[in-house]
Amino acid sequence: MNLSSKTREAIVGYIFISPIILTILIFTIYPVFAGLYYSFTNYQPTEVQKFKMRFIPEEAMMFHTGVFPDEENVAYEDIAAIFDPVSFVLYDVGVNLNDKQVEAVKKYLDSERLIKDFLAGNLKEEMSVADFMKKYMKSESNLFKRYIPDFIGLTNFKKMIKDQYFWISLKNAFVYSIIVVPVQTLLAILLAVAANMNIRGRGFFKAVFFIPSISSSAAISMIFWLIYSKPGVLNRFLSYFGMQPIDWLNNPNTALGAIMVMNIWTTAGYFMVTFLAGLQGIPKTIYEAAEIDGAKFWTRFWKITFPLLRPQILFVSIMGIIGCMQVFDQIYFLIKNMRNITVSYYIYKNAFEYHNMGYASAIAMVLFLIILVITSIQRKLVKEEAFF
Template identity: 40%
Template sequence: MRNRQRTLAGYLFVSPQLIGLLVFSLLPVVYALVLSFMNWDGFGARTFVGFENFANQFNNPDFWIAMKNTVYYMIFVIPSSIFLSLFLAVGLNKVRGKELYRVFYFMPVVTSSVSIGVIWMWILNGDFGVLNLLLSHIGINGPDWLTDTHWVIPSIAMLSIWWGLGNNMVIFLAGLQGISRSYYEAAEIDGASRFKQFLNITLPLLSPTTFFIAIMSVIGSFQVFDQAFVMTNGGPAKASYTLVYHIYQQGFIDFKMGQSAASAMILFVIILIFTLIQFKMSKRWVHYGE
């Protein structure tokens, strides 16, 4: 009887989260899947069209522009964010007052994306922006960051790296603090340098943390939208037109809900494939300390 009561209490405690997951995540995914096989403008009757929406997406030049821009963005963001956050975490792991540093670095993470976008529009302004002003003091003539097709994706990537740095750093710090000191003491007795300790102890034992951050970074990079929407509106000349922006454009500007849902399903499958590949690769390099 007592076990049943505990089980019931457990279900009651997790039920709000389960209901939220069902209502706001699982049901919308199922609805989007159904809608991807329909022709619907958001108001009238729905017409079943089979795989026509998917075929239209693969034949749509805008879809491939969005795909190229998203992959280009990922190349900038993922390696840089992982390296910089790990570098900061290692640097802050042993210093005094690291809790205060964590607060400072984490503050952008909890700041509104719109507010951050507006601030960075001012920083990256080609005429009177702070970044170009600083560059001019060292003799560099900065570009028009957000209106130059060659620089707009790197500019958005730079913002995203700064924005997510605190979150990844805190996760790495938690991983570092979970590594037993005994490993380093044994390495010091054997005469291993700090650099060798980092390569042979820290990195291998941080691999589960790195794996988690890599997966979340891939998912987040594929879903980039706020920055492009607020700062560039997908421009200039669709140079910052990303996959999620394409989904938004199809659904809420062109009112092609079926094609928008088909794009979302394609994005879902791409993220799933990348995640499964990373899980497969992790079996070879993830090591867990006892």
């Protein structure tokens, strides 16, 4: 088959970009849709492996009946009279069942065959729960092949409305974003302007401001823990002015503010590089013309520099909002009270501490929609084109 040069070029192009496309599909697109699906279920990550769990059926039968298979004068009728299939699977095998699975066990577990195999000593081999149910269920054994969470519709979202910690975490995330984003953006602009000036040592100062953004978040959190702790550096400094030591991170009134200061310090240097690139793209002739007209430094800054940095300001504000609404690591390392948690941290607690992945996924979807709406509004209200 003869292909045109344009088609061959397109095929080669797709081959080259296919690793990136696959990476985006696997690590970005699929998790979003998986999270959307799980948000409508009662997904419990601790139960994913429950049907793969291995056990010895004979031991489970001995626990359930209190009978040893090699005992004398043990009749089938005696065991059948006390055997409860649902209780056996739930408590002696140790598998949590949903309502549909409970009904299936009641109706279709072949108790007669199981008890006879027990008395004959045929249950000594270890097997998985799935294999056991496949062997002893007369029907509906497919319900026990793998864990499938129950579809519960909007239950997780209704629960969210009454969850006080969700509203606390959402409020904290908004307050965090409203304070941190403007401050870190303005500070980053000022740092970029200073770094763009022809002064001695500006390379050193660029490195100093940028280092926090490439340092380990865990390491920086531990440094600030030493600063903010009750016997820490900050309280020692304040003691010289007669102030009593404050437990900055354990006091709900100061903990979130302390984290904000740390975040501004660590991110301003990163965004400084973005603004520095924008500054270096502004023609020097504009500043020269302004100086000839007698414009002072701050006039040039507000009338020339700030408007011409509009594309960078939009980018930094959007990235700042996304980062602040998703802030997690500093909260995880430094804050221990539930009054100062953020949404991302509350998602983590539900997913990995409370083992309620379905509810965590629902919160994650709400956070995703909130960030999507905010960034869309930003793009509508603030155009990328620079203006005078």
